[in-house]
Amino acid sequence: MLEIIGLSYAGQALYEALVERSPATLAELGHAASTAADLEELGLITRLPEDPPRYVAVSPGTGLDALIRARTQKLAAARHRAAQLTARFHRSVPDRDPAELVEVAIGQDAVSRWFQRLQESARRQIRVFDTPPYATPAGGNAVEFELLERGVEYRGLYDRRALEVPGTLSLITRYVAAGEQARVGDVPVKLALNDHPMAIMPLHHDRHAVESALVVHDSTLLDALSALFEMYWERAVPLQVRHGRLAEATGPADAQRDLLPLLAAGLTDAAVAAHLGWSDRTVRRHVHALMVQLDARTRFQAGYQAVLRGWLDP
Structure with a gap:
């Protein structure tokens, strides 16, 4: 798990051993000197001036937090650089081939992969129109929970008919409890948008299984779909979780x-x-x-x- 902040498997094992048993020699712990040298360089352990040398672990609240902050700063710098390169790319390619602005995904697997890609490529926000019919009862979107935890904003507008599908109410309750902004109202079509920018919508709105979908990239059509979402969002009723149950956030005085x-x-x-x-x-x-x-x-x-x-x- 700690590989993401620069620890090798052996380094993590040695550090965890020293957290539980400090000070100790490498012979006592069964680890190599090169692994200890790596941890010293990362500032996670300290060598005592003894012969043979014994090692003590630096507090995780100090050592690991420093590594996490450093990695977070690098990721933020990388994200900023990516934004700069994206802007340069759009300036250098002002006229995208119109044939590339709308793609057709054929088959449920292809549609699912595009929806996964749409979510994973979002930077700040995802917006979704959710409406029956469903191929199967809603089983949950695990990716949404992961992205909500990372700070990506989800806004879900649910058709009133969706609330009548068994299991949907409890699922929306979980989404709202995790941080989703949810509303209920009239929904014209299934639709998902991110700020990449990209949108995906089924070619046929009355089919139980979404066998094909339009994938819309940055274009006036995408602008229109975004405006459509915002128009219906403003007219919808906010939902919130009260006492563990889903309820409308507004009502009459x-x-x-x-x-x-x-x-x-x-x-x-x-x-x-x-x-x-x-x-x-x-x-x-x-x-x-x-x-x-x-x-x-x-x-x-x-x-x-x-x-x-x-x-x-x-």
Whole structure:
């Protein structure tokens, strides 16, 4: 496991032995002098001035943390250099062959590989439209949990029908608990986008198994797909985990809860005001606030959206 910060297998074994048993000679531990020299150079062990020499381990909180920081700085420098080279590449190749901007992935294995590539090439963000039908019940995206832990932002917009698929609610709960930003609403098509930039979407939206997909690279089509996601994202309802269960993060205020059933029943402002003891102005203010919150243009749409979101449930 510590190979990633520069330790060989033998070096890791010697260091772990000295962590548990310091000071000790190499003969007592059964390790070579060259391995000890490597660990000394890395600042993980210290040789005592004795004959034969004995070695002690430097605290992992000091030695290993220093190596991790150094490796992190190198990775950050490499990432910065990669960004510079990417910018130079785009400047030197301003007109990409149009035939390369959209590819077709054929076969479930090819589609899966492209989705894996899309996730692994993301730098900061991945956005996903998730909607049935599914070939099989959702089994989880292990890569997402790994990338969330690394700091990659996931935004998932789930179609309301997806929440009715067995196992999906518990899976989304795990994603949200791990850091995903999730919303629920109307989803027009399966879609995944990253900031590479790249997108992947199925050629046919009504098939249970995604047998073929479009892979879209940096282009105006990708810009349009990104704008489509953001438009639906703004209209969707945020989800959060409360008491270990998935729930909508927003809902109507108490006054709006009293108002909603009356709107759904088709009452006029005057009738609502008389029933609730409000002024006409107060009714209009709450109606306007509800329509903005529900992204509705008419009262009927507001009532419909409230029903869909469960706001009229007892």
